[in-house]
Amino acid sequence: MKELDHERFFEPFIDEVDGVACVPAFYADADITRIASPLGWRFPLILDAEAPLSAQVAASFSAPSSSRFGPYCDNIVGMNWELPDRRRVRVGERVVKSTTGYDIFRFLLATDGRFGRATEYVLRLRPACDGGGIVFFDGPQDSLESAAAELMHSCYIHWLESMDWLTTGPKSGRLRFGIHCPQDEWPLFLMHLDGIAKGRGLLTTVTTGNGQVFDGLPDLVLKTTPDRVISLARETAEYPGVRSIALCAPAVVHVYLPSGAEAATIVKGMVGALADSLYSLGGGWQSRRLECPLFGADEAEWIKSLAKEWGLAA
Amino acid sequence: MVIPTTLRDRLLRKIPNIQALDSPAQLAGYDADGLGYKRFAPDLVVIPSDAAELARVVAFLHRERVPICLRGAGTSLSGGPVAAQGGVIIHTSRLRAISKICPEGLWCEVECGVNLNQLDVALRPSGLCYPPDPSSGPVCTIGGNVASNAGGAHCFRYGVTSNYVLGVEVVMLDGSIRRFGGPAGGRGAWREDWKRLMIGSEGTLGAFTRFWLRLTPRAEKAWTFRATYSGLPATERAIHALVKHASFPVAIELMDPRSVAMVENSAMAVGLPKDHFLIVAEIDGPAELVDRRAEAVARVLRDAGSADVLFGDDSEMRAKLFKARKAQGGLLGQVSPDFLVQDAVIPKRALADLLGLIYAEAERAGIPAVTVMHAGDGNLHPNFLFDSRKPGDLEKVETISKRLMRRVLDVGGTLSGEHGIGNDKSLYMGMVFGPSSLRMQLAVPQVFNPAHQFNPLKVFPERRFAA
Numbered sequence: 219m220k221e222l223d224h225e226r227f228f229e230p231f232i233d234e235v236d237g238v239a240c241v242p243a244f245y246a247d248a249d250i251t252r253i254a255s256p257l258g259w260r261f262p263l264i265l266d267a268e269a270p271l272s273a274q275v276a277a278s279f280s281a282p283s284s285s286r287f288g289p290y291c292d293n294i295v296g297m298n299w300e301l302p303d304r305r306r307v308r309v310g311e312r313v314v315k316s317t318t319g320y321d322i323f324r325f326l327l328a329t330d331g332r333f334g335r336a337t338e339y340v341l342r343l344r345p346a347c348d349g350g351g352i353v354f355f356d357g358p359q360d361s362l363e364s365a366a367a368e369l370m371h372s373c374y375i376h377w378l379e380s381m382d383w384l385t386t387g388p389k390s391g392r393l394r395f396g397i398h399c400p401q402d403e404w405p406l407f408l409m410h411l412d413g414i415a416k417g418r419g420l421l422t423t424v425t426t427g428n429g430q431v432f433d434g435l436p437d438l439v440l441k442t443t444p445d446r447v448i449s450l451a452r453e454t455a456e457y458p459g460v461r462s463i464a465l466c467a468p469a470v471v472h473v474y475l476p477s478g479a480e481a482a483t484i485v486k487g488m489v490g491a492l493a494d495s496l497y498s499l500g501g502g503w504q505s506r507r508l509e510c511p512l513f514g515a516d517e518a519e520w521i522k523s524l525a526k527e528w529g530l531a532a
Numbered sequence: 533m534v535i536p537t538t539l540r541d542r543l544l545r546k547i548p549n550i551q552a553l554d555s556p557a558q559l560a561g562y563d564a565d566g567l568g569y570k571r572f573a574p575d576l577v578v579i580p581s582d583a584a585e586l587a588r589v590v591a592f593l594h595r596e597r598v599p600i601c602l603r604g605a606g607t608s609l610s611g612g613p614v615a616a617q618g619g620v621i622i623h624t625s626r627l628r629a630i631s632k633i634c635p636e637g638l639w640c641e642v643e644c645g646v647n648l649n650q651l652d653v654a655l656r657p658s659g660l661c662y663p664p665d666p667s668s669g670p671v672c673t674i675g676g677n678v679a680s681n682a683g684g685a686h687c688f689r690y691g692v693t694s695n696y697v698l699g700v701e702v703v704m705l706d707g708s709i710r711r712f713g714g715p716a717g718g719r720g721a722w723r724e725d726w727k728r729l730m731i732g733s734e735g736t737l738g739a740f741t742r743f744w745l746r747l748t749p750r751a752e753k754a755w756t757f758r759a760t761y762s763g764l765p766a767t768e769r770a771i772h773a774l775v776k777h778a779s780f781p782v783a784i785e786l787m788d789p790r791s792v793a794m795v796e797n798s799a800m801a802v803g804l805p806k807d808h809f810l811i812v813a814e815i816d817g818p819a820e821l822v823d824r825r826a827e828a829v830a831r832v833l834r835d836a837g838s839a840d841v842l843f844g845d846d847s848e849m850r851a852k853l854f855k856a857r858k859a860q861g862g863l864l865g866q867v868s869p870d871f872l873v874q875d876a877v878i879p880k881r882a883l884a885d886l887l888g889l890i891y892a893e894a895e896r897a898g899i900p901a902v903t904v905m906h907a908g909d910g911n912l913h914p915n916f917l918f919d920s921r922k923p924g925d926l927e928k929v930e931t932i933s934k935r936l937m938r939r940v941l942d943v944g945g946t947l948s949g950e951h952g953i954g955n956d957k958s959l960y961m962g963m964v965f966g967p968s969s970l971r972m973q974l975a976v977p978q979v980f981n982p983a984h985q986f987n988p989l990k991v992f993p994e995r996r997f998a999a
Contacts, residue, residue: 225966235772235881236910258776291728292695307969313877315692315909315949317681317732318964319991320976324694324728328719345776370638371659373749374818400778406820441718443637469716497721500699500714500744510723516710517722520979527975 227298227308228338232257237343238295238312243272243336247432250341259343262286262379262398263293267432271339276330277435277506278472282380282396285467287344291324296340299326301333303529312340330504333528349401350379350429353411355393357420362393363448365414366466370444374410375467379429383448383464385455391448398429433463436472438485438508440492441501444469454488481507539596539620540576546592551579551626562621565608566668567956569870569920574601574615579623583643583701583709583741586622590739591707593620594985597999601987602735604645604673608680609873610954612734616989617997624675627741630654638747639698639715644675644740660747663690666950667861675740681732683950685857686814688908689782690748692950694731699744702730702737705981715744729976734952735987736995737980751816754782755826755845758853759838760792760808764884766837767809771880771907773832774813779825783814784908785857788887791902791915792856794867800859802852805840811907812857814850860904868900868917872929872956874936878945880910889939890914890932897928911949912940938963953991961992 232239234257241250247264250271254260262283265274274281280289287293296310310316310323326333355362366383369375380396397407408424415422442450444466451464451471459476473488475481485508496502504510512518524530540552553559554576563571575598580586593600599619606613615621627643630651634640635658642651648669651662665684666672672682678700683692699713699720711720712727719725730737761767767786774784786809787795793806804810815822815829826843833841842853864871878886887903894901900917916932918925937947937960947957947964965973974992977984988997 221962222964222966222970225968226964233879233881235775236879237776288691288695292691301968305968307966307972309969309972311877311946312944313879313910313946313949315683315687315877315911316946317875317948317950317952318946319953319961319973321681321694321728321732322972322976325725328725328728332724345778345780347778367636371635371749372818373751373816375749376751377817377821403778403821403824406824410818410820442716443634443639445634445636445638493721496716496718498714499716500711500718500720501716502718502720502722510719512723513721517724520726521724523979524975527971527978 225307227306228296228312228340230338236313237345238314238340239343240312240338240340241271242338244270246270254343255346258346260346261341261343262430263290264430264432266434269435272336273435275327278439278470278504279328279441280465280468280470282382282431282433282465284465285378285380286376289468291327293342294327294339295342296323297327297336298338300335300337301529305529306337310340314342333530347398347400349404350396350398351404351424351426352429352431353395353397353408354423355415355420356423357418359390361418361420362391365418365420366393366448368414370466380431381466383451383466385451385462388452388456391452394431396429396431433472434474435506437475437481438473438488438503438505440471440473440496440503442469442471442496443499443501447471453492457484457488539598543578543589543592547585547588550585550589553577562603562606562623563614565606565611565613567609567611567872567954569926570611570614570955572614572616572618574621575618576620577623578620579626581626583627583703586624586627586739586741587703587707587709589622590703590705594705594707597985599988599997600985602675602739604676605647605668605671607668607672608676608952608954609875610680610948610951611956612680612952612954612990613676614955616955622739624673633658634715635660637715640745640747641715641742642674642745643742644673646674647671648674648677655747659750661750662696662745662747663687664693664696674743674745678731678740678743679733679735680952681950683906683909683911685783685785685906688784688906689780696746697727697731697743698746700727700730700740701742703739703741705738705985713744717746732952734954734990736977736991738986753819753822753845754814754816754850755822755829755843756850756853757813757829757833757841757843759811759833759841760805761811761836761838762808764809764887767811768883770811770833770836770838773836774829775880775908777829777832779815779829781813781815781829781908783812785812786810786905786907787857787860788903791860791904794863794902795856795859798859798863800855800863802856804856810856812854857904864915864917869919869921871918872916872933873951874912874914874933875948875951876912876937876940876945877949878910878912878940878943880907882943882945885943886912886936886939889936893932893935897932899925899928899932909949910945934960955989958989958991958993
């Protein structure tokens with residue numbers, strides 16, 4: 219069998235049939251929309267309207283629309299990657315499904331830049347619809363939580379673009395739903411949500427649009443289970459000035475610190491208080507403000523072994 | 533590799549009650565997987581009773597320096613769970629506990645030998661499901677599914693196994709037990725997300741014993757559609773339109789006319805035109821949403837050029853509409869002594885090109901080929917029917933496979949979408965990875981299993997165990 223004597227790379231493209239596109243990692247939402255929208259596609263996993271995609275991927279595993287489409291690693295299918303020694307490789311594919319070799323692609327995507335950086339991403343796009351909007355529920359906290367639990371356990375959760383708990387204080391919050399759907403289905407979504415709210419005495423506020431929300435890049439991201447995500451968001455909101463958003467289905471809490479705060483110090487304090495309970499469930503944390511430490515001698519040894527081949531500094 | 537006959541005795545001295553098989557009759561069932569024509573006899577089969585015992589077995593075998601291969605139900609189609617270099621197969625059939633179902637947290641904890649149907653039955657009362665659905669669901673194990681990152685007909689929308697694995701418990705080569713992730717699906721205390729390398733690693737990095745899986749609410753209602761097309765252009769129009777349709781079909785399945793004819797010429801005939809392509813599609817979700825969408829999906833199928841569109845929303849109708857597609861897999865073993873199923877994933881616009889190549893090459897070689905496809909994902913399964921006892925047949929099939937894979941890579945596709953590489957496609961890996969990416973790939977087993985004692989000669993041909 220003839221061996222490949224050169225590296226293969228992804229070239230920028232958009233495939234209208236498959237709904238995949240290769241774009242530079244510095245592209246922001248508007249750049250992606252510009253090429254995808256005329257062909258009827260969109261890339262919904264956007265945290266921040268202005269930030270480059272690489273910064274968004276480095277900031278969190280998930281975006282609000284991960285509720286419907288899963289985390290970044292299931293919506294980016296390949297990338298060109300530059301190793302620390304400047305070698306470039308391609309990882310992943312331009313097709314949406316692959317079991318060819320070890321899944322280095324998903325591993326690297328979650329490394330927060332420790333093994334190099336992405337230069338181009340291959341995005342899995344989704345069909346763009348012409349309707350939707352944002353719905354808020356406000357009211358008694360236990361009623362809001364029971365509404366969230368009911369939706370999490372109904373198959374509507376597959377069709378809501380996002381379902382997020384927004385803290386408004388240490389003990390209070392509101393529910394936010396993003397919906398992206400064909401115009402003629404929007405009334406069905408409204409009717410369903412309205413039914414859930416009315417049965418619990420909750421107030422609804424509705425704005426039409428495309429269901430997309432931009433919360434910005436979180437300072438700290440916590441991963442837990444869906445049944446604990448709202449209480450975890452509440453816990454983080456007990457820190458002065460902190461605002462948190464619980465992405466209910468992905469079970470991720472995005473924590474936003476007040477501007478001018480000593481970010482690394484606050485993050486360190488929060489992680490110190492929460493890490494053990496997160497780890498006990500196989501959860502975890504990541505932060506663009508603080509590097510995660512290695513976990514013991516085993517992990518140090520494994521990293522050392524990878525480093526030899528992957529061009530890492532010793 | 534011939535291992536010392538005393539190995540079994542030493543193992544039994546170390547772990548007195550372990551079930552160990554070594555007579556030829558006992559070993560016969562372990563010499564192949566679904567790729568039945570490639571046979572490799574193990575020297576010993578060990579069946580641990582639980583994860584702790586499995587860990588002791590691995591530690592013992594590691595010290596004894598014999599190849600170790602993990603095996604679940606053996607339904608792999610890529611030559612994965614076979615003793616390609618001899619040695620010991622560890623059969624996980626007794627690790628079948630569903631340890632916990634947490635409906636509030638939408639996760640469950642299962643041992644590696646649990647099979648998909650067993651899990652589905654256990655989950656039904658909670659209204660939750662675990663979506664990956666490979667065709668071997670009634671018998672295949674979760675361990676095998678995770679090892680090969682299995683897919684299935686409904687993964688176009690719901691995703692493949694890796695989308696649902698929250699955590700993995702792994703017995704490492706030295707017998708130590710590590711957990712990567714857990715119910716919350718994060719990294720745990722590890723800095724890196726090691727479970728990403730474990731999933732789909734085909735038993736080459738460690739022995740999986742336990743998983744934490746993400747669950748999701750069952751769909752309230754489904755509509756199933758069947759449409760036939762006289763030509764490929766109309767079929768492609770239908771697939772392309774469905775992929776982009778706002779109803780987000782959960783499944784878009786394709787059978788080529790040769791597959792349809794195979795079903796129609798059998799006792800499983802369902803009355804389809806034999807010279808037509810067949811699309812079977814499904815949408816699911818809340819009743820009020822899918823009821824509204826059903827007619828629109830039927831219109832897409834008609835507008836693409838089918839005058840023969842049937843659809844329905846009850847389970848009897850669903851079974852009837854899916855019957856031809858489901859019958860196809862089972863018939864292969866009845867109509868041919870051997871078959872080889874390929875598993876390429878291609879950009880969908882290359883379908884005509886690839887089918888043309890398959891038909892031309894198969895015709896030239898005199899090898900019957902029937903093709904089915906998870907069309908939504910572009911996951912193409914050409915099945916080559918042959919007789920490995922007939923001189924030259926196997927070589928012909930391997931030549932066709934090689935040319936097919938070359939073309940798949942040229943059009944931007946990949947070798948495998950859901951079956952894994954095993955020892956069936958390992959020789960093609962050199963066509964996929966350039967020098968730097970190949971080094972990166974081979975660095976992964978170097979970390980966890982440097983001598984390739986776990987499942988040697990799988991995934992990469994370089995992975996030979998040197999005792």
